[in-house]
Amino acid sequence: MKKFMFLFLIAFLAISINGWGQIISQYVETSSGTSPKGIEIWNNTGSTLDFSTNNLIIKKGTNGGAPATDYTLSSGTLASGDVIVIGTSDMQSITEANGSVFYLKAFTFNGDDALEVWYGSTKTDVFGEPGVDPGTGWSGNGVQTWNQNIQLLSGITTGDTDGWTDPSLRFETVCTDNCLTGFGLAPSSGGNQNPVIANISNSPTYPTSSDAVSVSADVTDSDGSVTSVELHWATVSGGPYTTISMSNTSGDTYESDTDIPAQADGATVYFEIYAEDNDGGSTTSPEQNYYVHDAATTTLPYNETFDTDLGECYPFSVSGDTKYWVWNSTDQAASMNGYNSGDLEEDWLIIPGIDFDNYSNEYMTFDTWYKYGTDDANNYLKLMYSSDYPGIGDPSGSTWTELSYTQPAAAETWTSSGTVDLSSISGTSVYIAFKYHYNSGSYRTWEVDNILIQEPTTDPQPSNYPTSFTATTNSATAITTSWTDAAGPNLPSGYLILANLTGTFTAPTDGTPVADDTDWGDGNGAMNVAYGVGTYQWTGLDPNTQYYFIIYPYSNSGSTIDYKTDGTPPTADATTNTAVVPNAWINEFHYDNIGTDVGEFVEIVIENPGDYTLSDFQLDLYNGNNGASYDTKTADLFTVGTTDGNYTFYYYDYPANGIQNGAPDGLALSYQGILITGQFLSYEGSFTATDGPANGETSIDIGVSESNSTTQIGESLQLKGGGDSYDLFTWQDPAAETKGSLNNKQYLGNYTTWTGNTDNDWATSTNWNNGVPDASQNVIVPQGLTNYPTLSASGNCDDIILESNTNRNASILGNSYLTVSGTTKVERYFQGYDDGALNG
Numbered sequence: 001m002k003k004f005m006f007l008f009l010i011a012f013l014a015i016s017i018n019g020w021g022q023i024i025s026q027y028v029e030t031s032s033g034t035s036p037k038g039i040e041i042w043n044n045t046g047s048t049l050d051f052s053t054n055n056l057i058i059k060k061g062t063n064g065g066a067p068a069t070d071y072t073l074s075s076g077t078l079a080s081g082d083v084i085v086i087g088t089s090d091m092q093s094i095t096e097a098n099g100s101v102f103y104l105k106a107f108t109f110n111g112d113d114a115l116e117v118w119y120g121s122t123k124t125d126v127f128g129e130p131g132v133d134p135g136t137g138w139s140g141n142g143v144q145t146w147n148q149n150i151q152l153l154s155g156i157t158t159g160d161t162d163g164w165t166d167p168s169l170r171f172e173t174v175c176t177d178n179c180l181t182g183f184g185l186a187p188s189s190g191g192n193q194n195p196v197i198a199n200i201s202n203s204p205t206y207p208t209s210s211d212a213v214s215v216s217a218d219v220t221d222s223d224g225s226v227t228s229v230e231l232h233w234a235t236v237s238g239g240p241y242t243t244i245s246m247s248n249t250s251g252d253t254y255e256s257d258t259d260i261p262a263q264a265d266g267a268t269v270y271f272e273i274y275a276e277d278n279d280g281g282s283t284t285s286p287e288q289n290y291y292v293h294d295a296a297t298t299t300l301p302y303n304e305t306f307d308t309d310l311g312e313c314y315p316f317s318v319s320g321d322t323k324y325w326v327w328n329s330t331d332q333a334a335s336m337n338g339y340n341s342g343d344l345e346e347d348w349l350i351i352p353g354i355d356f357d358n359y360s361n362e363y364m365t366f367d368t369w370y371k372y373g374t375d376d377a378n379n380y381l382k383l384m385y386s387s388d389y390p391g392i393g394d395p396s397g398s399t400w401t402e403l404s405y406t407q408p409a410a411a412e413t414w415t416s417s418g419t420v421d422l423s424s425i426s427g428t429s430v431y432i433a434f435k436y437h438y439n440s441g442s443y444r445t446w447e448v449d450n451i452l453i454q455e456p457t458t459d460p461q462p463s464n465y466p467t468s469f470t471a472t473t474n475s476a477t478a479i480t481t482s483w484t485d486a487a488g489p490n491l492p493s494g495y496l497i498l499a500n501l502t503g504t505f506t507a508p509t510d511g512t513p514v515a516d517d518t519d520w521g522d523g524n525g526a527m528n529v530a531y532g533v534g535t536y537q538w539t540g541l542d543p544n545t546q547y548y549f550i551i552y553p554y555s556n557s558g559s560t561i562d563y564k565t566d567g568t569p570p571t572a573d574a575t576t577n578t579a580v581v582p583n584a585w586i587n588e589f590h591y592d593n594i595g596t597d598v599g600e601f602v603e604i605v606i607e608n609p610g611d612y613t614l615s616d617f618q619l620d621l622y623n624g625n626n627g628a629s630y631d632t633k634t635a636d637l638f639t640v641g642t643t644d645g646n647y648t649f650y651y652y653d654y655p656a657n658g659i660q661n662g663a664p665d666g667l668a669l670s671y672q673g674i675l676i677t678g679q680f681l682s683y684e685g686s687f688t689a690t691d692g693p694a695n696g697e698t699s700i701d702i703g704v705s706e707s708n709s710t711t712q713i714g715e716s717l718q719l720k721g722g723g724d725s726y727d728l729f730t731w732q733d734p735a736a737e738t739k740g741s742l743n744n745k746q747y748l749g750n751y752t753t754w755t756g757n758t759d760n761d762w763a764t765s766t767n768w769n770n771g772v773p774d775a776s777q778n779v780i781v782p783q784g785l786t787n788y789p790t791l792s793a794s795g796n797c798d799d800i801i802l803e804s805n806t807n808r809n810a811s812i813l814g815n816s817y818l819t820v821s822g823t824t825k826v827e828r829y830f831q832g833y834d835d836g837a838l839n840g
Helices: 008-019 089-097
Strands: 022-029 037-043 054-059 068-073 083-087 101-104 115-120 122-127 149-152 172-176 196-204 212-218 226-236 240-248 254-256 268-277 281-282 288-291 303-304 314-317 325-327 333-336 344-348 363-371 380-386 400-403 431-438 444-452 467-473 479-484 494-500 525-530 534-540 546-555 573-574 584-590 602-605 617-623 629-634 641-645 647-653 665-671 675-681 717-721 728-734 745-747 751-753 777-783 795-797 800-803 816-821 824-825
Touching: 022 083, 022 115, 022 122, 022 325, 083 089, 172 303, 196 288, 196 800, 212 226, 212 240, 212 268, 288 380, 363 584, 467 546, 479 546, 525 534, 584 665, 584 675, 602 617, 717 751, 717 777
Parallel strands: 083 101, 467 573, 717 745, 751 777, 777 800, 795 816, 800 824
Antiparallel strands: 022 037, 022 149, 037 083, 054 068, 054 115, 115 122, 149 172, 196 212, 212 254, 226 240, 226 268, 240 254, 268 281, 268 288, 303 444, 314 344, 325 333, 333 444, 344 431, 363 444, 380 400, 380 431, 467 479, 479 534, 494 525, 494 546, 546 573, 584 602, 584 717, 602 647, 617 629, 617 665, 641 647, 665 675, 717 728
16 A cells, blocks of 8 residues: 655655656566566656657666666656556556556566666656666665565655665565555555555356346555445446445455346446545545356257357456457457467357257367467367356366367468367257467467357158169179169168179168278178269179179268168179280380489380270389389370380380389289289389289299499390290390380290200200290290200291300201291301401
8 A cells, every 4th residue: 555745745846846756656576487577657747747748768777787778658648646557467457446557568677677767858767776787686674676566665756866776765565475566556645545445346256147246345544444435336337327335344345235136148237436534535446347147058050150249159268358259340250369468368268058968969160260379289279168167257167178170271261170079078068168378479369250060960761762773894894883863852862882792682771871892802892872973883893703783872971871771772783794815014114223213114015905995004113112002004194106016015204213213113014903914023022012903912023123333324124035925025134225116135926935944855845935836936046045956857937036145156956957937047246346347
């Protein structure tokens, strides 16, 4: 409580107060944390101070440093004898309750920081000693500038512009526990002290429409006695008021003799306390108010679009006195923003209570939007629910459980919450709320709109089955089922088609959805198709196999799905074609070279491609680490190369590092989803495929590979030898690429190649990879073999090729003769050949 000032100072004030009467009359520096911190400025000049003409400036000297501007007030006025308070946000309530004006400033001064007060260019007061670092702070006689609330001593009415080292010369301690007693109450310059009104409260704190409300307050008079206390109340701010007398019940406490009558839900009651003392002095408190709110309840479906206000949603501020949920008229949404509060903002928007025991499978959707701020574990907008919150008052004392929802991925983007499942919640009075929780520096603007809580809507069972249900064979691996949509008053939302190999089906059960099943692992399939589609193609089927189908229309989904199973559901069946096995193979590819991999490609060969649809051929690249396909290309995407007889070459160019570098990896060629025999190849090892056309198959290691230390750019792995199918060729080490055409040492047609696997007898079939040649068959005799053919009897062939390399030549020996119907080609390897002449 403020002290009296002595009357004998009045003459002095009249002369000098204009220069020195704007002074610090109270100061607080927190005993813990960062607040409260603030000062009270008293105008004892005898005239009004206009801060738009002469700014109020607070300078701070940090740790003995030169004072520098820390706060400037450039608007407003301060009447003579009045005070203003400048400080952290927790000082606002008591300042305004005591009838003074508050200005927010998150001061960071400590007890060792000097302060200067300026009015324009005139220094009017100094707190502490600028230019000197006192250590923790200044102190004397128990009064100190840290961890205390201190107020100006009685009799001191002017500033000290020289500073001081002992605060007890000008101040006395009010408290040491962060109390804010006295802030907003001006010191007295003499005469009668009017009554002081404090600690105003109403009971109940959060009244409903059935509650009458009592009011109490502490009223004191420092120089006399309190003679009369009245409660003035109204339902309109500013009155006219109804008066209720208040009586002293204990100590300094006065309570209303009768209660304010119960008011309607949604009403705001305004009230003030008026007190008189024995000298005729009086005080009227600032106007207070309370909001009458009944715990709101609702039924489902609940829909709040905030078109005109917050509806029945109940805003409640747990922390932060100046911010709360409001209605945004521009966006027509509920909005909350803690900007410039300075406090921890914990603000709730509470949806009316719901009896969840009356409903089932409830769910919630809404939209959110944000701007500014930062989210983390301590700064967030959460969706919560409670079954023990009473529906009014502070929600923080109840038990709340978080519900997850989808938040916007970017600022200023309205985003749907997705479906929030409420089906596990039970209770007859459950409240769902949005909890806004942000600290200073992280404040975020949040908006909420289009809240919908409901049970799933259900439609009646479909009236009829679809008609014209048929199954049509497409290929060896595909059948298409088609139908005409069901007609009637109750249309289906979709159809369940079941498939199997027996034709015996079990009807689905209402409330239990059947999931799609297309892997055929157990010989059964299932597919859900929306109303209006009318067709579905089944793929991955076995060739030359009969499949059976049945169709059930249904309404709704999930636990409310309703199948039509009465009567006779339509059925159909079809048999897949016998598998067509095209003659096609992987012929050449490149995946690794010295330096950065470039020019990667795969080449395939197809015999008589005009007999097929190119898009039915598919090349999969496989990762040997997990057995999965990592790239898929159909042959219609390949570049067409040359044609050799009935065989056409196709190749696909991959980007740099597009084909993995092995240890191991692989590739597979399939037709209509069926792996072509022998065409799951790998390099640098073998592995088992886990998906795609080669699923479950073990790869064939081709036995050769490329290397980033030896393989040149422009080389590839390729088949060599002669024949008309993959099994008649062999893979050779990296050689100059032949993309789109015949490989090096590759011949297409009716060929057989000498292997010498058994002995050297020309007439032994096991010495050839495609049987003993006749006059229509071409022959290749490779170099580098152990056994070479010997003719013990006459032989025949069409063309014959005797190969050679730098080490050795192929040969034919014998005592008989060989009839060659076509061309004989003998390869010779020359060294030192230059400009048409041999050099060695």
